[in-house]
Amino acid sequence: MTERLQKFLARAGVASRRAAETLITQGRVTVNGAKVVELGTKIDAAADTVAVDGKKVELTEERTWYLLNKPEGVVTTLTDPQGRPTIADFVKPLGKRLFPVGRLDYDAEGALLLTDDGETMNRLLHPRYQVPRTYLVKVKGEPTDASLEKLRGGVRLEDGMAAPAKVERFDKAEANTWLEIVVTEGRPHLVKRLCAAIGHPVVRLFRPAQAGVAVGNLEPGTVRKLTPEELEVIRGVAEGRPAPPAELKLPPRRHRPR
Numbered sequence: 001m002t003e004r005l006q007k008f009l010a011r012a013g014v015a016s017r018r019a020a021e022t023l024i025t026q027g028r029v030t031v032n033g034a035k036v037v038e039l040g041t042k043i044d045a046a047a048d049t050v051a052v053d054g055k056k057v058e059l060t061e062e063r064t065w066y067l068l069n070k071p072e073g074v075v076t077t078l079t080d081p082q083g084r085p086t087i088a089d090f091v092k093p094l095g096k097r098l099f100p101v102g103r104l105d106y107d108a109e110g111a112l113l114l115t116d117d118g119e120t121m122n123r124l125l126h127p128r129y130q131v132p133r134t135y136l137v138k139v140k141g142e143p144t145d146a147s148l149e150k151l152r153g154g155v156r157l158e159d160g161m162a163a164p165a166k167v168e169r170f171d172k173a174e175a176n177t178w179l180e181i182v183v184t185e186g187r188p189h190l191v192k193r194l195c196a197a198i199g200h201p202v203v204r205l206f207r208p209a210q211a212g213v214a215v216g217n218l219e220p221g222t223v224r225k226l227t228p229e230e231l232e233v234i235r236g237v238a239e240g241r242p243a244p245p246a247e248l249k250l251p252p253r254r255h256r257p258r
């Protein structure tokens with residue numbers, strides 16, 4: 001079976017398809033020892049030998065990626081000494097050894113990627129890469145323009161200064177307010193601590209998408225496999241490109257009073 005060279009390179013985990021195209025046009029890729037700079041070139045992974053910068057590309061095992069729409073009341077670990085529900089309840093039925101990409105608090109909801117691709121996972125989480133994390137956050141009361149401006153400017157937390165990359169009002173909710181907050185680091189409870197610092201505690205915290213992969217209509221408490229297009233997006237984000245803007249949609253209303 002033949003496939004495009006850039007697709008093969010992406011599938012082998014060398015780079016995203018776009019970055020693989022650059023490698024090809026830069027003349028860094030050879031097929032059976034001959035340099036190839038044409039983007040349309042097709043290869044047969046079973047028969048051809050592909051190398052990048054002289055190093056043979058091996059097709060490693062395919063990596064697995066899933067998206068969980070994490071419900072509240074679930075711990076982002078595989079076991080919990082207190083016996084609370086954990087994400088293992090969602091991972092086990094998949095029959096694979098998968099790890100969560102970062103964490104969402106026990107009471108937080110939304111997009112949580114699960115994977116066995118440790119390398120890409122580390123790129124998404126490592127502080128050096130400052131991958132943006134977008135949250136829709138319901139806070140108590142109605143923060144004033146001045147409070148939001150203060151938050152934008154950065155606040156001092158017990159583990160140092162923190163400044164969100166974005167803070168905007170998103171929606172009103174009775175006596176509360178939904179904010180869109182983007183941060184570029186993964187310190188524990190960061191969003192909750194930011195909001196508490198301006199006197200507006202978080203009452204609900206939802207992550208509509210992670211690394212460009214949106215929960216969309218995925219029901220809370222369900223898991224789905226990522227599409228090849230989403231895998232491309234994740235690879236791109238791990239390489240430092242911005243995620244395509246995710247549709248920001250509030251989570252379903254809760255049926256109990258808060």
Ligand code: URA
Pocket residue numbers: 103104105106108188189190191192193205
């Ligand atoms: N910030 C928080 O406070 N909690 C989360 O789960 C994620 C970000």
